[in-house]
Amino acid sequence: xxxxxxxxxxxxxxxxxxxxxxxxxxxxxxEQRVYTLARRITGQEQDAEDVTQxxxxxxxxxxxxxxxxxxxxxWLTRIATHAALKVIRKRQGLPTVSLEAATxxxxxxxxxxxxxxxxxxxxxxxxxxTRGETRRFxxxxxxxxxxxxxxxxxxxxxxxxxxxxxxxxxxxxxANVKVRLLRARLQLREQLTRAFGDEQRRVTGGHAHE
Amino acid sequence: xxxxxxxxxxNAYVDGAIDPGVCETxxxxxxxxxxxxxxxxxxxxxxxxxxxxQPYPLPATFxxxxxxxxxxRFTQLQR
Numbered sequence: 298x299x300x301x302x303x304x305x306x307x308x309x310x311x312x313x314x315x316x317x318x319x320x321x322x323x324x325x326x327x328e329q330r331v332y333t334l335a336r337r338i339t340g341q342e343q344d345a346e347d348v349t350q351x352x353x354x355x356x357x358x359x360x361x362x363x364x365x366x367x368x369x370x371x372w373l374t375r376i377a378t379h380a381a382l383k384v385i386r387k388r389q390g391l392p393t394v395s396l397e398a399a400t401x402x403x404x405x406x407x408x409x410x411x412x413x414x415x416x417x418x419x420x421x422x423x424x425x426x427t428r429g430e431t432r433r434f435x436x437x438x439x440x441x442x443x444x445x446x447x448x449x450x451x452x453x454x455x456x457x458x459x460x461x462x463x464x465x466x467x468x469x470x471x472a473n474v475k476v477r478l479l480r481a482r483l484q485l486r487e488q489l490t491r492a493f494g495d496e497q498r499r500v501t502g503g504h505a506h507e
Numbered sequence: 508x509x510x511x512x513x514x515x516x517x518n519a520y521v522d523g524a525i526d527p528g529v530c531e532t533x534x535x536x537x538x539x540x541x542x543x544x545x546x547x548x549x550x551x552x553x554x555x556x557x558x559x560x561q562p563y564p565l566p567a568t569f570x571x572x573x574x575x576x577x578x579x580r581f582t583q584l585q586r
Contacts, residue, residue, distance in 0.1 A: 317581050324577060328570070333562035346569045353577055357584065409514060412546045422555040432560055439557075454554050479518050486549045489556065494549075500542045 416494030
């Protein structure tokens, strides 16, 4: 995002005062980001469209409630996440009323997956993002995570919410968010390094020392 | 600090939220452990790749539909 929090806040103020153009500017600013988040949460293009539309309609209807405690981006991310979870719960035939029921479950096992494939990458992330197939690959890797791990990673690392904001959005404890985030990061690291790692520079052998 | 203990502290370190005292021990381990160094680099690169990746553009038809729906609702709410 190139805009600042202050710019957004000024646009929200104007939209709250009834200026359609200001609201449309906010939508244009964030529509790709919301759509992408929705695609990654739901894993489906049609669902992503429904979620995006629902999220912006909901943001519009609740615009008067936005007081700027959080950034507009964070506020919108929360709305979009709830809309996406509603769609997923509906698809799974679960009651949509309780977000909690589906997300609160504690990580029971204290252990985390141990890194197995360790190697420097052949290219930097800056080089990798320029390629179309990278996005397809990283999204496929994301889709393989458990939903609970994927959600935490998306909110914290992609959308840039704080641990506290992520916990509040998903109705989880901060401790639980941290555990899930570590697992998500380690699992993605493993998959991405298997694809982007330099076989010649793979670190092998014993890795058990003090 | 051993490798497993380092793994448990990884998030805090990568996010710059680690306690300064622990950070020193962490970095001391890193300096002498190439696999852990590479894992930390890999994790940083993984996060960067997702964070800096291009978002998906909206399909054109949906883009129009979205803006039409929002304009209509905005006008309704103003009444």
